[in-house]
Amino acid sequence: MxxxxxxxxxxxxxxxxxxxxxxxxxxxxxxxxxxxxxxxxxxxxxxxxxxxxxxxxxxxxxxxxxxxxxxxxxxxxxxxxxxxxxxxxxxxxxxxxxxxxxxxxxxxxxxxxxxxxxxxxxxxxxQPGRFSFIAVDSLRTNIATVFDAIALNNPYPTLHFNDQQWNQMYLKAVFIGSDLSKMQGVDQRANADLARIISDYAHERWAASRAIDPLIWRPTTNYLEGTLLKDMERLLASDDAAENRAAALCCHHSGNDRAKALLSDHQDLVGQIESGDLTWSNIK
Structure with missing residues (x-):
């Protein structure tokens, strides 16, 4: 657009x-x-x-x-x-x-x-691309409202950031607790490096018995192999319903038969996804 x-x-x-x-x-x-x-x-x-x-x-x-x-x-x-x-x-x-x-x-x-x-x-x-260096530099700010101005509800990063810059923004949003549901272009800008980093981050949090925003998993959808596939198994077995829903969305939309097979015992979630009742906007 x-x-x-x-x-x-x-x-x-x-x-x-x-x-x-x-x-x-x-x-x-x-x-x-x-x-x-x-x-x-x-x-x-x-x-x-x-x-x-x-x-x-x-x-x-x-x-x-x-x-x-x-x-x-x-x-x-x-x-x-x-x-x-x-x-x-x-x-x-x-x-x-x-x-x-x-x-x-x-x-x-x-x-x-x-x-x-x-x-x-x-x-x-x-010609907004000429100012991309300012937008990238703003990611270093310690002022949450300044960071959120570029990271949330803003189409600019999707259009003008490279993968490294996008990943930096996404991960900082995770670290400082920004509302990931307001970040635009998450599906379009997902990439293998970001998916791997998300998994590594989750394992560190789990090892420290710390909570993870279930929305963090969205960019991993097209990269569910190896460790990430096991991460989905763990999320589906979680007592946290939001984690169940996040994993179901990732697996269902992955196009990966092995990932979709994990949903065999979660047909209620599959039904909600297929009916449109369950989306990333309402998993919490």
Missing amino acids: QYTASGRLLSELAELHLDTDTKNWFSQKIKAITEKKSARELYLTYSLCSSKFKDRAFDASKCNDKKLADFLLERNTGLVETGRLALLVNALEADAGHFADKIVRLVQMADSKELETFLKYLVLLP
């Missing part, structure tokens, strides 16, 4: 929610940024959005582009975020060659909230 948002559309959407004075201020700032190629105005306005727009009601459904409206609604996007996104998109549309490096500097100077906005909506920027 292609994600796009024009600067004009975003500006108009933001301005629908502004009083006359603030609307004029915002449009003048965008004009200064785009016509004068003013990085200074971009930096200042991006920061000032928080004070100029805060506490104002915002309804993304007023957007004339339904796909964009749905994207914003799914993320509970507010006016501050929309205003900041409008600034970035307008700047890049005006002169990407001039502003790309300036936006990198903006992000480097940004506070956590400003950085979160950039990461959450990065996929909507023109």
Whole structure:
């Protein structure tokens, strides 16, 4: 799926929610940024959005582009975020060659909230792949909300991370307890290295008698051989119903006859999967 948002559309959407004075201020700032190629105005306005727009009601459904409206609604996007996104998109549309490096500097100077906005909506920027190094670097953060901005409910990593970067993100999400159900592209980006690491991690946790999020197993679905097949046996024999369900989903969707054979004594789970009553979204 292609994600796009024009600067004009975003500006108009933001301005629908502004009083006359603030609307004029915002449009003048965008004009200064785009016509004068003013990085200074971009930096200042991006920061000032928080004070100029805060506490104002915002309804993304007023957007004339339904796909964009749905994207914003799914993320509970507010006016501050929309205003900041409008600034970035307008700047890049005006002169990407001039502003790309300036936006990198903006992000480097940004506070956590400003950085979160950039990461959450990065996929909507023109040629978003040019900023992949910022997204990858954000994986090192110690601020959970910044990490979650790129890792959760965000299509960007699926589209622009390589396997090593994807695996780093997935495993950190596991380690810090992020909600794996909100991570997009898990099935598409599953790979053999990640499946092996998940198994190794699980064995370490089991040895220490520590709990494991059953959602962690989802990327192993197409790699159920050897040790991972034995892991599925253990999960199916567990007293934890969520672990039973996770293993059933992995085995059923694996395309592996040996894995599917493990479900012979779990026809109730097979029936729930085939009817659509059991999915990764409701295993807990």
